[in-house]
Amino acid sequence: MKKKILLIEDDEAIRENTAEILELANYEVATAENGKVGVRKSKEVKPDLIICDIMMPELDGYGVLYLLGKDPETSTIPFIFLTAKTEKSDRRKGMMMGADDYLTKPFEEMDLLNAIEGRLKRNVALKQSFIRDAKGLEDFVEIAKGLKELEEITASKQVRQHKKKDTLYFERDFPNAVFLLTKGKVKTYKINDDAKEYITGILKEGDFFGYLPIMEDRAYDECAVCIEDSEVVKISKQDFLQLIEKNREVASKFIKMISNDLVEREKKLLSLAYDSVRKRAANALLELKERFGANDKNYRIDMLRSDLASMVGTASESIIRTLTDFKEEGLIEVKGKEIRIINADGLKNVW
Structure with missing residues (x-):
C-alpha cells in the first residue's frame, strides 16, 4: 500500500513540482494551498507524513504544527518543515514545537526523499510493540531518541536488584526517576487516616510506573514496595522528560498509558464505593x-x-x-x- 503524504505549500509552482517528485517516488500525495486547508485535510486524508511550509497566509507552519499536536488523531504524524528560511532560531523553534525534520528551499530531490523515508521508517518502528524488559527498553530508547541530546540516555540507565519488602519510594517523596519492572512483582498502595493500607496496583514484569508524578510535577501520592525479589530499571527524570518533550510518538505512548491508568483507577474507586x-x-x-x-x-x-x-x-x-x-x-x-x-x-x- 502506498504511503500517503500531505504537502502544505502556498507557492503553486513549488507545490506542484514537489508533488510530482513524490508521486514519481510512488507516494500518494494530497496538497493544500495554506495552513487552514492543511489542518482540515490532515484529518480527512489521515496521512502517514506531513510536509509543511512555514511562511504561509491564513495560518503559518508553526500554527499548523500546534493545532495538529493538540489533536490525538494527528499529534503523532511525522512532520517535516519546508522553508526558505535558514536562521538557526527558526529551526530551533520548529524542533522545540515537535517537528521531526527541517528542509530548506531550494532542496535536492534526494535530500527530500531521504528525509521522508527516514521519518517513515522511524515512525513504523516506534509503532511496533517492543519487549518491555531492559533490552527492550534500550531498543525502544534507541529508536525513540533520534536526537543528539539523548545519545547518552541508555548509558545512564540504572538496573537495581531489590529484595522482597524493599520500598522503592514512599508517599510524599519527590520523584527523580521513572521505573520499569523487569523481574518480580511490585505493589503500589495508599495509607488512610486509620493507618489502613489500600493497594492501588499490582505491577508485573514490563510495567512502567512512577511516571505520573513527574509529568504532573508533584510528589508521589502512594508507596511502592516489592512483594517478591525484583529487578528494576531506573530512567532518570531528566532523560524521561527529554523523551516525552522531544518526541511526540513517545509522549503519545505515555499519555495512553496514563489514560489507561486513570480509567482503571476510576473503575476501582467506583467498585470500592458500590x-x-x-x-x-x-x-x-x-x-x-x-x-x-x-x-x-x-x-x-x-x-x-x-x-x-x-x-x-x-x-x-x-x-x-x-x-x-x-x-x-x-x-x-x-x-x-x-x-x-x-x-x-x-x-x-x-x-
Whole structure:
C-alpha cells in the first residue's frame, strides 16, 4: 500500500513540482494551498507524513504544527518543515514545537526523499510493540531518541536488584526517576487516616510506573514496595522528560498509558464505593489471573491474604471468609496460600 503524504505549500509552482517528485517516488500525495486547508485535510486524508511550509497566509507552519499536536488523531504524524528560511532560531523553534525534520528551499530531490523515508521508517518502528524488559527498553530508547541530546540516555540507565519488602519510594517523596519492572512483582498502595493500607496496583514484569508524578510535577501520592525479589530499571527524570518533550510518538505512548491508568483507577474507586466485598474479591482474583496468568489455565495466584484484603479494601478476616465461600461454591481451588480459579464465568457473575 502506498504511503500517503500531505504537502502544505502556498507557492503553486513549488507545490506542484514537489508533488510530482513524490508521486514519481510512488507516494500518494494530497496538497493544500495554506495552513487552514492543511489542518482540515490532515484529518480527512489521515496521512502517514506531513510536509509543511512555514511562511504561509491564513495560518503559518508553526500554527499548523500546534493545532495538529493538540489533536490525538494527528499529534503523532511525522512532520517535516519546508522553508526558505535558514536562521538557526527558526529551526530551533520548529524542533522545540515537535517537528521531526527541517528542509530548506531550494532542496535536492534526494535530500527530500531521504528525509521522508527516514521519518517513515522511524515512525513504523516506534509503532511496533517492543519487549518491555531492559533490552527492550534500550531498543525502544534507541529508536525513540533520534536526537543528539539523548545519545547518552541508555548509558545512564540504572538496573537495581531489590529484595522482597524493599520500598522503592514512599508517599510524599519527590520523584527523580521513572521505573520499569523487569523481574518480580511490585505493589503500589495508599495509607488512610486509620493507618489502613489500600493497594492501588499490582505491577508485573514490563510495567512502567512512577511516571505520573513527574509529568504532573508533584510528589508521589502512594508507596511502592516489592512483594517478591525484583529487578528494576531506573530512567532518570531528566532523560524521561527529554523523551516525552522531544518526541511526540513517545509522549503519545505515555499519555495512553496514563489514560489507561486513570480509567482503571476510576473503575476501582467506583467498585470500592458500590460493590459488595464478594464482588470486589471476585474482580481482584480475575484481575490477578488476567495480569499474571492469562494464558495459563493452571495458574495459581500466590498472594498474602493481607495483600489481597488490601487490594479489595476490606479486613483480612473478611477476605478469608469470602475465599472459603468461593471454594465451597466451586469457583476457586485453594491449596495453602495459593488460589486457582476454576470457574471464571462464575466469578464474573458474583454480586
